[in-house]
Amino acid sequence: MGATINDVAKRAGVSASTVSRVLSDNPRISEETKQRVRKAVEELNYYPNAIARSLANCATKTIGLILNTEAESLKRNPFFIEALTGISIYAQENGYNVMFAFNKSEEEDLNIAMRYVSSRSVDGIILFTSRTNDKCISFLKKKKFPFSVIGRPDEIKGVLWVDNDNFQATYQVTDYLISKGHTAISFIGGPLGHNVSKDRLEGFKRAMSIHGVPLEKTFLFENGDFSDDFGYECMMKIISAWEAGQNKPTAVVTCDDMQALGVLKAMQEKGLSDIAVTGFNNTPLGMYQSPKLTSVDVNADKLGFYAAKVLIDFIERKEATTHYIVPTNLVERESAF
Amino acid sequence: MGATINDVAKRAGVSASTVSRVLSDNPRISEETKQRVRKAVEELNYYPNAIARSLANCATKTIGLILNTEAESLKRNPFFIEALTGISIYAQENGYNVMFAFNKSEEEDLNIAMRYVSSRSVDGIILFTSRTNDKCISFLKKKKFPFSVIGRPDEIKGVLWVDNDNFQATYQVTDYLISKGHTAISFIGGPLGHNVSKDRLEGFKRAMSIHGVPLEKTFLFENGDFSDDFGYECMMKIISAWEAGQNKPTAVVTCDDMQALGVLKAMQEKGLSDIAVTGFNNTPLGMYQSPKLTSVDVNADKLGFYAAKVLIDFIERKEATTHYIVPTNLVERESAF
DNA sequence: TAAATATGTGCAAACGATTGTATTTTGGCA
């Protein structure tokens, strides 16, 4: 069906090697032959066979993605799809294809990674993971196979990664609230097993201490999860304590829009609306909430874009950048006043 | 770095062809040699090179996805990510890789399709599209390149496709509302350029006529778009008409959760809560709405799964099924009573 | 005018598998 390099060679009256050199615009071929060959390419509608090319080059020009469906937020959070588009953009710009596989466990993640590297079907791998002590990371490191990670890994030495500055993100949110006059601020955190959570917690604490705002122990939920249930639960505790005579916060900083929804739900049930709430991740869920949620946009598309960039640039030995910090931005809406 | 088939052959004291035959479990090789070869494979930790294999087989064992970011619902609707997981599952089960590319226009879609087929880097393509008169479809048809479509194409002859039964979906919704006693039902549709919209409209109409429920012209918004704005607009018209003395519907059938949100918003603004509303697509946005949205789940993961199945089965000449209809299911929540 | 240097192309060996065909080995039987 498709024409091969030999067909082109024959038609142009040259050898296959010459055709190959014309295609890579090798200066050793005369302009005249180049014209002739290009005409033949045109006429035969010739496209190089990617597979044969890969075999000869020992490069597949494709990168593999390892995604995990364990993450419950997969559906709710547009993070993944945005990151995928970002990856796709940089990859396409540089002539790379992108492969993916969704896995259900760390075991499967590892299997796919092993298959990718041992069958040499990709030139590099992007890991969507924030597991501490990730098996894929150690495997790929040992194999010295090019890879990049979305989310800062435990041990950053010799690994390519991109991440938000999660510290700065909550710092900014907290600073914002303080600048609005809030002085009793609650914080609802995520699982401390993840670096994200630790950083966000620290950002909050730092902003508070810098501004000399006192940290109330009962307002602080350091170790939790990203669910609406957890947000609801925390807020209920706060409200109960208040009803029992304790202080009431005037603002709540959360680490996920879901948590914020939980907080809002608790407030609604108790008929409260005088507490400012901020979310995280800027999901549609927050956008269409009432009040519309002030939230932190993590720019997932940029995360994907730069994850692809560090990886591909590394593969092509273009640049020595090992990581990118993608800034977050605070999206001001109605819930934080 | 990795061992090749020749290394294995040498170590097992046989030829490369024998190793190849052992790997494909060819009965012409004696059990004894098989043992020996397998031991060598084990010891050298040998994995076949996927590229070389592809070149020899004229099969890449990968399928390409053509996705479009034009669709604004990309972020809001978990449709895509769910469909991707479904595709990934069937592909992995059958030893296929999946490649994707996000494009910004039909032109780009076509470019990618052309690149995929002419560089022979995939064995088949899955199209995420519902454009009428899609250029990719006609291109792939002309090239006789294997592909499947998510969403029923205009001309189904000789094309593999999967879709929901959109007719049946709105029929069921309407039937459900009628069974609850509703007799004044409004319908808010999507763009009639898409088959989905036509089918949903027909399903509604049929259910109404079968049950002998009169169709009120002013309740019918046949040609619209899937936005919340459109839903809001329609509902406002209805309410204004009612305020001007016309009838008021007791229920509204929409074609998208976003439309339903718009409807709900209009109702809230007007202090109305006695009208039942149904959504479509069962997005998180609807789930966390108040009232929780009764909606239609399209089982996007299954759509993806079967799109991969028809395609891969066709490529491997396993089965002659040309399409699947994936049933939708009505998710009953609070908004339709 | 011969030698030295550019300049442009072709040859052939990779890349790492698969597979049709040829060849060797084995075993049975006369």
Next chain:
DNA sequence: TGCCAAAATACAATCGTTTGCACATATTTA
């Protein structure tokens, strides 16, 4: 012992490129 068929394995071509090196021709220099 010799012959033949069957069983097991090896050989070599092939898939479609790329690329180092050799070779031929054109151009300059002594």
